[in-house]
Amino acid sequence: MSGAAPRSWQLLALLEETSRFFAAKQLDNPRLQAELLLADVLAVKRLDLYLRFDQVLSPAQVDAYREYVRQRLRGVPLQYITGKAGFRNLILAVDQAVLIPRPETEILVEVALEYLKGCEAPQVLDLGCGSGAIALGLAQECPSVRVKATDISPAALAVARRNARQLELELRVVFCCGDLLAPLQAAGQFHLIACNPPYVRRADLGGLEPQVRDHEPGLALDGGEDGLDFYRRLAGQVAPFLAPQGLLVLEVGAGQANEVAGLLEQSGSFVPAQVRPDLAGIPRVVSAARRVGE
Secondary structure (H helix, E strand, O other), X not given: OOOOOOOOEEHHHHHHHHHHHHHHOOOOOHHHHHHHHHHHHHOOOHHHHHHOOOOEEOHHHHHHHHHHHHHHHXXXXXXXXXXXXEEOOEEEEOOOOOOOOOHHHHHHHHHHHHHHOOOOOOEEEEEOOOXXXXXXXXXXXXXXXXXXXXEOOHHHHHHHHHHHHHOOOOOOEEEEEOOOOOXXXXXXXXXXXXXXXXXXXXXXXHHOOHHHHOOOOHHHOEOOOOOOHHHHHHHHHOHHHEEEEEEEEEEOXXXXXXXXXXXXXXXXOEOOOEEEEOOOOOEEEEEEEEOOOO
């Protein structure tokens, strides 16, 4: 992909050349990244590339692909280049106004869905919704749920609303702009409240992977001096917005689960928390039910 390369390429040769180029630059999964970028340029599924290895690409297609490769080499995450990211059963639009949905957050959705099976016409609140991954994932997999989602960023909410329209879920998910609980007036109405807040310690922001540090929104990463600012706020404020025995479900950073569970216990509003690990075995999701009578 460098030098005076020909303007037209056979698909397989272009993939192989790009894979070698990415590998030389020490990008992870170089062949997969090369395939995902090319599939997006050609507007086909990645596996469909294997049926087109002999296809000769037009100069316009090669130029578009080269631009994608240049962006990737500058550290732009692949999902921002293609403008979409997978999350459970969904394909979500993403841009640099929102975090790229992570597999760890899928664990939060699993915990929430397990709880919602026992609720009739459940009402759910997603705090700091970003791209809408949690809110829309729950709405898509639990047809009886109604969701309210908040975010402080108007740009992030624009992405979330676009995703809701594309997934035809806009009638079941209501978006509100504001800081966490600030846009809400009625209390005690939610069966479940979910939140994946910023939880990176401020001193650690500079040490994040460059593609995260330089491209994903700092507003969604910075959790304060010890990474726990948002959990403290929630522990002290969120209980009145939960129905009795309603569930609070939080994603946490590595090493934070015990501290977050302790904050909820100290509030006096929750029963002892449960912790769910992610696929790497890291305690990742803290959930606690509101005490009856609180």
